[in-house]
Amino acid sequence: MRQTQLFTKTLREAPANEVAKNAQLLIRGGYIFKNMAGAYSFLPLGLQVVENINAIIREEMDAIGGQEMHMPSLQDAALWKQSDRWSDEAVDVWFKTELKAGGEIGLAWTHEEVLTDIMTHYVSSYKDLPKFPYQIQTKFRNEMRAKSGIMRTREFWMKDLYSFCATEEQHNEFYEACADAYMRIFKRLGIGQQTYKTFASGGAFTKFSHEFQTLAEAGEDVVYVSEEKNVAVNEEVLAEADLAELGVSKDELEKRKSIEVGNIFSLGTKFSEALGLTFKNDAGEDVPVIMGSYGIGPARAMGTVVDLLADEKGIVWPAAIAPYRVHLVGLNTDDAAVRDWADGIYTALTKRGVTVLYDDRDARPGEKFADSDLLGMPYRVVASRKGKESGRFEVVERATGEMHELTEDELFNKFSE
RNA sequence: CGGGGUGUAGCAUAAUGGUAGUGUACGCGGUUUGGGACCGUGUGGCCCGGGUUCGAUUCCCGGCUCCCCGACCA
Numbered sequence: 312m313r314q315t316q317l318f319t320k321t322l323r324e325a326p327a328n329e330v331a332k333n334a335q336l337l338i339r340g341g342y343i344f345k346n347m348a349g350a351y352s353f354l355p356l357g358l359q360v361v362e363n364i365n366a367i368i369r370e371e372m373d374a375i376g377g378q379e380m381h382m383p384s385l386q387d388a389a390l391w392k393q394s395d396r397w398s399d400e401a402v403d404v405w406f407k408t409e410l411k412a413g414g415e416i417g418l419a420w421t422h423e424e425v426l427t428d429i430m431t432h433y434v435s436s437y438k439d440l441p442k443f444p445y446q447i448q449t450k451f452r453n454e455m456r457a458k459s460g461i462m463r464t465r466e467f468w469m470k471d472l473y474s475f476c477a478t479e480e481q482h483n484e485f486y487e488a489c490a491d492a493y494m495r496i497f498k499r500l501g502i503g504q505q506t507y508k509t510f511a512s513g514g515a516f517t518k519f520s521h522e523f524q525t526l527a528e529a530g531e532d533v534v535y536v537s538e539e540k541n542v543a544v545n546e547e548v549l550a551e552a553d554l555a556e557l558g559v560s561k562d563e564l565e566k567r568k569s570i571e572v573g574n575i576f577s578l579g580t581k582f583s584e585a586l587g588l589t590f591k592n593d594a595g596e597d598v599p600v601i602m603g604s605y606g607i608g609p610a611r612a613m614g615t616v617v618d619l620l621a622d623e624k625g626i627v628w629p630a631a632i633a634p635y636r637v638h639l640v641g642l643n644t645d646d647a648a649v650r651d652w653a654d655g656i657y658t659a660l661t662k663r664g665v666t667v668l669y670d671d672r673d674a675r676p677g678e679k680f681a682d683s684d685l686l687g688m689p690y691r692v693v694a695s696r697k698g699k700e701s702g703r704f705e706v707v708e709r710a711t712g713e714m715h716e717l718t719e720d721e722l723f724n725k726f727s728e
Numbered sequence: 729c730g731g732g733g734u735g736u737a738g739c740a741u742a743a744u745g746g747u748a749g750u751g752u753a754c755g756c757g758g759u760u761u762g763g764g765a766c767c768g769u770g771u772g773g774c775c776c777g778g779g780u781u782c783g784a785u786u787c788c789c790g791g792c793u794c795c796c797c798g799a800c801c802a
Contacts, residue, residue: 322738323753327740327794328793404800452801452802454800456800458795642762645761675761675765676761676762677761677762677763677764677765678764705762
């Protein structure tokens with residue numbers, strides 16, 4: 312992508328009404344635009360990051376048997392009354408509205424009821440189980456207070472997978488597989504090091520549920536961590552009895568701020584019973600399906616990466632989710648020969664499948680470098696007059712600052728993979 | 729939802745009871761060209777409603793907005 316073609320621009324200064332580091336940097340870089348409190352647009356660069364994150368999530372979900380689908384955001388109140396989750400007393404984040412033709416409608420804040428209802432039409436025997444549908448879809452939550460940039464918004468994408476199993480064993484097997492998949496996802500996103508599978512209270516069906524908490528000063532949550540024992544718990548699970556079960560004592564745990572990047576939960580038969588999702592077991596009896604839910608917010612994950620990995624100059628994207636792998640910076644491009652040389656390497660790299668953002672703007676070097684640091688692609692490649700004379704490109708790794716001067720062939724080699 | 733702030737140009741800011749200045753960004757001309765250069769010139773602005781006043785961006789009332797703390801939450 313030629314930078315002159317992008318409709319977005321960088322900002323020298325962050326808007327005064329934005330305090331969170333993730334949003335400040337993403338807005339300055341032209342990745343996102345704030346439309347109102349708790350509602351952000353994802354601009355071309357930002358959307359590309361989200362798509363890259365989603366691709367990783369899809370790979371890992373598909374690998375454990377996930378099947379992607381898509382459900383509406385408009386939800387029928389009647390369904391929610393069946394599970395007793397329609398009233399504002401039961402659920403305080405509803406956005407509710409009405410159909411012009413008559414009838415109450417809610418904007419989806421989760422999808423257990425809707426999907427359970429769907430599954431009643433397709434599950435009738437233990438032979439139909441287990442099944443693991445998921446989607447990456449828009450959720451609406453009427454939060455009292457949006458905050459922390461893109462970390463806590465009123466409209467957000469969620470990857471929500473729901474498991475439908477015939478037996479506890481089936482359920483537990485998938486639950487563990489999904490927990491492992493989640494850790495793989497966070498590793499691939501570049502935040503695996505700081506992310507803990509955290510024990511939380513399990514509700515009515517299981518002793519524990521699990522949150523995936525990324526240690527970060529910008530976090531809104533608090534977890535208690537033993538880094539050496541690799542155990543983390545949230546406040547609900549601080550009772551000595553629970554801790555003993557997990558093999559840690561209170562004084563081994565350190566209180567840390569964290570960001571909840573994922574959550575997995577056993578639901579038992581609460582929704583299958585409420586909505587009549589049963590199957591025939593091998594004895595011919597009707598039995599309710601055992602369910603679980605598994606969520607990740609891709610945009611929140613994106614914000615977490617920015618908060619965690621950015622430096623004083625700007626964003627630092629892990630290669631796996633960077634919108635472009637290479638930021639090609641053309642210098643001295645008022646000289647037609649140099650510009651042709653820069654254009655040439657842009658075309659050549661792109662042809663080889665390397666994603667390149669090409670700064671072909673008529674701007675001074677300082678501004679281009681500053682913008683390049685802010686935007687945070689993994690590699691900056693400089694094509695300049697000096698480089699053309701020596702036949703070499705300067706390649707700088709954003710994360711480390713490590714610099715190499717490479718010939719065209721060496722460059723192709725470096726990025727061929 | 730309780731408490732505290734805030735609102736001036738795309739962005740960041742200043743001053744002011746007599747319609748607003750600066751930086752940056754943007755347009756034009758010129759000098760520059762490896763870390764946000766410089767000269768000249770130009771375009772662009774007081775959240776909404778009501779009140780006080782000869783006159784309100786400024787003072788008062790109400791509303792809205794956004795931010796922060798708390799509560800709540802993926």
